[in-house]
Amino acid sequence: MKQINLGATSLKIPAMGLGIMRMEAKTPAEAAKVLDTAYDCGINYIDSADIYGQGKSEEVFGKALKLAKVNREDLFVQSKVGIIIDPARSHGSFVFGGRYEFTKQHILDAVDGVLKRMGTDYLDAVLLHRPDPLMDLEGIKAAFDILQASGKVRFFGVSNFNPQQFQMVQDSITQRLMFNQLQFGLMHTGMVDFGINTNISNADGTDHDGGLLDFCRRKHVTIQAWSPFQYGNFEGTFINNPDYPELNKELKKLADKYGVGKNAVAAAWILKHPAQIQMIMGTMTPAHITDSAKGADIDLSNQEWYDLYLAAGHQLP
Structure with a gap:
């Protein structure tokens, strides 16, 4: 498995991680097979969030870890906190928030909840899940300091933060933010489109994120690409989707060339970017x-990278 740097450090992490959002639907035995398969492929990085399966995903993970061949100390386990679940809109793997909260006490309580559900004494990383307009910067600093000093959390980061939000938190805390988890893939390319269409009056030239890709690259922040094979947020995958014939034709062409499946080619497209992006796959299917x-x-x-970009319906000026 290709390795990339952890943030600005010399520590190495795999270029791919396993997201466990859908683990709530698996039995512990099935989940253990998922963990062992990922580990055998060189993926020892686990990504979670306290809201996944309304907590059940982490409970299943904790039970699966006891059955799996891999040991806790062989894994890099992270979770995200800060979203308060809206039960009325949440079911199964699809969980939605009613609000966000980054107070000191909520962060501390949320991390304790993750540790209990997973059956572990520490997390390798904790990320603030989505930017809260009411975020308590002093509370975030205090919580991070306590979590680090107690040994409960080793590293910290954020998810879905724009550059100004990221820097505002960074300026307020002692630790260095290592991650920004963002949606990115062949059918979610806004971070690339904006840069290509600089100073052009078209939709692709609209800056939706404040230049996030270049910001993270300059700051040596690890971008974690979530939903890499999805179009939209939760609509579905573009792999083998008849609505994307040209893209799937190009994926098939390159898959045949390299002797792999389409998913591998779509993953390679993400990892080709020099920003050292880590891709988080969310599948629970070992194959x-x-x-x-x-x-x-x-x-x-x-050329192959651009061929895929164009086949996905994007244009060059």
Whole structure:
């Protein structure tokens, strides 16, 4: 498995991580097989959030870890906190928030909840899940300091924060923010589109995120790409989707060339970017994990990267 730097450090993490949002639907035995398959593929990075499955995903993970061949100390486990669940809109793997909260006490309580559900004494990383307009900067600092001093959390980061929000938190805390988890993939390319269409009056030239891609690259912040094979947020995957014939034709062409599946090629497209992006796959199907992981070993040419970008319906000025 290809390795990338953890933030601005010299520590190495795999270029792919396993997201466990859908683990709530698995039995502990099934989940253990998922963990073992990922680990055998070189993926020892686990991404969670306290809201996944309304907490059940982390409970299943904790039980699965006791059955799996892999040990806790062999894994890098992170979770995200800060979203208060809206039960009326949440069901199964699809969980939605009613509000956000980054007070000191909520962060501390949320982390304790994650630790209890997972059956572990510490998390390798905690990320603030989505920017809260009412975020308590002093509370975030106090919570992070307590979590670090107690040994409950090693590293910190954010998810879905724009550059100003990221820097505002960074300026307020003692620790260095290592991550920003953002949606990115062949059908969610806004961070790339904006840069390509600089100073052009079209929709792709609209800055939706404050130049996040370049900001994170300059600051040596690890971007974690969530929902890498999805179009929209939760609409579905573009892989083998008849609504995306040209993209799937190009994916098939390159999959045949490299002797892999389409998922691996779509993953390789993300990992080709020089920002050292870590891709978070959310599948709970061992065969899909094995195929996607092969993307870390594919070095697409620059032309192949652009061919995929264009086949996805994007244009160059």
